[in-house]
Amino acid sequence: MKFFMFIAALLTVLAQEGLTQSGGSQGGKTVLIRGAYSHPKAFWDKGGKLNDYGVNAIFVHYGSITEDMIARAKAEGCQVFAEFATLNGKGWVEQHPDAHPINDKGERAPAATWFMGACPTNKAFRESRMQALRELLTKYDLAGIWMDYLHWHAQFEDPYPIFQKTCFNDSCLDGFQKATGIAVKGTTTEEKAKDILDHHAKAWEDWRCSVIVDWATEIRGIVKSIRPNALVGNYQAPWRDDELGNVRRRCLGLDLDQLAKVVDVFSPMVYHGRCGMPPEWVRDYVEWFSKRVDIQTAPDRFPRLLPIVQAHDEPRIEPAEFEKVLRYGLAGKSTGVMMFTLGSVAQDDGKMAAMKKVYNEVKK
Numbered sequence: 001m002k003f004f005m006f007i008a009a010l011l012t013v014l015a016q017e018g019l020t021q022s023g024g025s026q027g028g029k030t031v032l033i034r035g036a037y038s039h040p041k042a043f044w045d046k047g048g049k050l051n052d053y054g055v056n057a058i059f060v061h062y063g064s065i066t067e068d069m070i071a072r073a074k075a076e077g078c079q080v081f082a083e084f085a086t087l088n089g090k091g092w093v094e095q096h097p098d099a100h101p102i103n104d105k106g107e108r109a110p111a112a113t114w115f116m117g118a119c120p121t122n123k124a125f126r127e128s129r130m131q132a133l134r135e136l137l138t139k140y141d142l143a144g145i146w147m148d149y150l151h152w153h154a155q156f157e158d159p160y161p162i163f164q165k166t167c168f169n170d171s172c173l174d175g176f177q178k179a180t181g182i183a184v185k186g187t188t189t190e191e192k193a194k195d196i197l198d199h200h201a202k203a204w205e206d207w208r209c210s211v212i213v214d215w216a217t218e219i220r221g222i223v224k225s226i227r228p229n230a231l232v233g234n235y236q237a238p239w240r241d242d243e244l245g246n247v248r249r250r251c252l253g254l255d256l257d258q259l260a261k262v263v264d265v266f267s268p269m270v271y272h273g274r275c276g277m278p279p280e281w282v283r284d285y286v287e288w289f290s291k292r293v294d295i296q297t298a299p300d301r302f303p304r305l306l307p308i309v310q311a312h313d314e315p316r317i318e319p320a321e322f323e324k325v326l327r328y329g330l331a332g333k334s335t336g337v338m339m340f341t342l343g344s345v346a347q348d349d350g351k352m353a354a355m356k357k358v359y360n361e362v363k364k
């Protein structure tokens with residue numbers, strides 16, 4: 001989710017009834033979520049009120065959520081959704097080296113710029129994340145949980161992505177062999193990794209996807225057991241199947257067909273500036289995704305589509321450009337949009353005006 005190290009936050013607000021009542025029409029469909037990502041502090045410090053700007057949902061990093069923030073957001077007509085870090089291992093793998101992803105040389109994989117993943121089959125790490133989720137949902141009345149960093153160790157949020165082949169530690173080698181019945185040959189980790197990559201690459205990629213789906217399935221179970229009406233969202237890599245040899249599935253381990261069964265709302269991170277693409281790319285991707293996954297537009301049907309577009313000035317995003325991508329985020333079967341970040345919007349009067357204009361327009 002992050003461009004860099006700062007903590008971001010995501011919060012969307014709308015009960016099912018509220019969604020239906022407050023949604024506006026856009027091309028024959030109802031816009032359910034007029035979202036904003038990040039803690040609203042900078043926006044509030046400027047004197048803004050979320051409902052004046054047409055915002056009805058905020059998405060906030062789970063560590064930044066407080067009762068006061070929820071109360072004020074609700075008073076301004078918003079539901080609050082939590083961005084929840086899943087496989088972000090930074091801060092954990094340093095203390096628990098057994099959870100550090102291992103590469104095909106048998107070495108600890110280096111950080112991928114600012115991102116450091118964790119081994120998805122490490123039991124202690126997984127239990128710590130699930131426990132954090134249970135505590136979060138028990139403590140706060142949230143409208144949903146957006147799974148972030150739900151992928152194997154890699155970097156896809158930077159202009160120059162980094163792909164690594166992991167993980168070949170004992171728990172992953174065991175898990176792969178048990179799930180597939182394949183007996184991996186070799187003595188050293190390097191030999192075993194070579195055997196897998198040379199002779200069982202497809203089975204290995206499929207297994208890696210199944211591990212990610214298993215995480216999402218457990219997260220969904222926890223969310224629905226504690227907050228039955230809460231939505232399960234997913235910040236998703238903005239790459240089509242035919243891009244870079246389907247690296248989204250083959251390296252990140254993201255199988256859209258399988259994820260569509262456990263994700264209520266997909267939020268592809270279509271950061272056009274960051275990706276070196278024109279604003280129209282956002283529209284094209286949203287239209288592609290609307291067809292690729294069987295996206296639904298009714299409030300009680302899933303999965304739905306809610307892209308996150310770029311407002312953040314890295315590189316500079318002009319207000320007119322921001323207005324364009326906000327609108328393009330509502331293309332296809334998308335029933336909502338949010339931006340990275342509300343804080344970036346608050347820093348720019350032009351972007352504040354653009355958000356107010358588009359959201360109040362689609363609200364009608």
Ligand SMILES: [Zn+2]
Nearest residue numbers: 119167169172
């Ligand atoms: Zn592993």
